[in-house]
Amino acid sequence: MTYSDQLRRLCVDIARQAGDFAYQSRLELGPGARAAHSTKSSAVDPVTEFDRATEALIVERLRFERPDDSILGEEGSSYQGESDLTWHIDPIDGTVNFVYDFPLWSTSVGVVRNGVPVAGAIHVPVVGDMYSAAIDSGAYVNDQPISVSTADDAATSLVSTGFSYHVGDERQSQADRVARVLPSVRDIRRSGSAAVDLAAVASGRVDAYFEPHINSWDIAAGVVLVREAGGVVTSFNGTDLDVNAPIGLVAAGPALHRSIVKLASD
Numbered sequence: 017m018t019y020s021d022q023l024r025r026l027c028v029d030i031a032r033q034a035g036d037f038a039y040q041s042r043l044e045l046g047p048g049a050r051a052a053h054s055t056k057s058s059a060v061d062p063v064t065e066f067d068r069a070t071e072a073l074i075v076e077r078l079r080f081e082r083p084d085d086s087i088l089g090e091e092g093s094s095y096q097g098e099s100d101l102t103w104h105i106d107p108i109d110g111t112v113n114f115v116y117d118f119p120l121w122s123t124s125v126g127v128v129r130n131g132v133p134v135a136g137a138i139h140v141p142v143v144g145d146m147y148s149a150a151i152d153s154g155a156y157v158n159d160q161p162i163s164v165s166t167a168d169d170a171a172t173s174l175v176s177t178g179f180s181y182h183v184g185d186e187r188q189s190q191a192d193r194v195a196r197v198l199p200s201v202r203d204i205r206r207s208g209s210a211a212v213d214l215a216a217v218a219s220g221r222v223d224a225y226f227e228p229h230i231n232s233w234d235i236a237a238g239v240v241l242v243r244e245a246g247g248v249v250t251s252f253n254g255t256d257l258d259v260n261a262p263i264g265l266v267a268a269g270p271a272l273h274r275s276i277v278k279l280a281s282d
């Protein structure tokens with residue numbers, strides 16, 4: 017097994033353990049029962065005890081398995097290691113969906129070297145999907161190879177997007193952008209989890225995804241997944257993406273990517 021494959025296997029193993037733990041907690045709350053939460057960056061940005069407990073589980077596992085690597089987690093975990101690898105982890109990506117028991121939330125575990133994601137896994141426990149990829153090792157869902165769609169015409173493309181939790185003017189500009197893009201595409205999806213959106217691009221389940229503001233832990237696993245599935249990922253304005261400081265993101269198949277950058281950023 018190559019080093020890349022070993023990293024991918026570890027991503028899968030950790031995403032499975034953590035996603036199963038969060039899912040068990042969600043099941044215990046009962047169908048549709050709201051999970052108790054407090055708020056983070058704004059009144060619409062929730063965090064639950066399950067986000068924190070799941071992140072703690074991932075960090076404990078990583079500190080044991082990869083003691084020399086750095087760690088950055090959505091819920092505040094930050095560890096500086098000696099190696100050139102950093103793990104970017106989102107214990108529950110799609111916390112609003114988790115709170116409402118809407119099924120599209122995921123556990124995302126990605127590992128990055130010099131701003132470039134090298135391996136990752138995205139576990140969508142309610143759906144039962146495990147996506148994984150590593151550089152030069154391909155992209156998979158539940159161990160079956162996946163590839164991005166061959167779509168080349170924006171007008172007949174299914175495009176997903178996401179909205180950051182900034183309120184006020186930012187929300188208005190999100191709405192303006194959607195109003196501008198919608199008439200030029202087949203339809204728009206908003207899953208509520210950036211990691212699920214990227215997994216959907218990688219597997220051809222949507223043709224493209226764009227989001228103007230995003231964090232490294234939302235995308236580290238998804239970026240390697242889309243690239244290994246044959247897709248193109250750039251920052252929001254089409255320039256090279258630095259996962260450590262992402263300026264938004266556009267992901268699509270090679271024949272479509274440029275038109276989506278143009279449509280979304282105009």
Ligand code: IPD
Nearest residue numbers: 109110111178179180208209210
């Ligand atoms: C959010 C989700 C959402 C995206 C937001 C993210 P969280 O992450 O990925 O789809 O639109 O930008 O912040 O807070 O649910 O982990």
Ligand code: CA
Nearest residue numbers: 106109110234
């Ligand atoms: Ca997230």
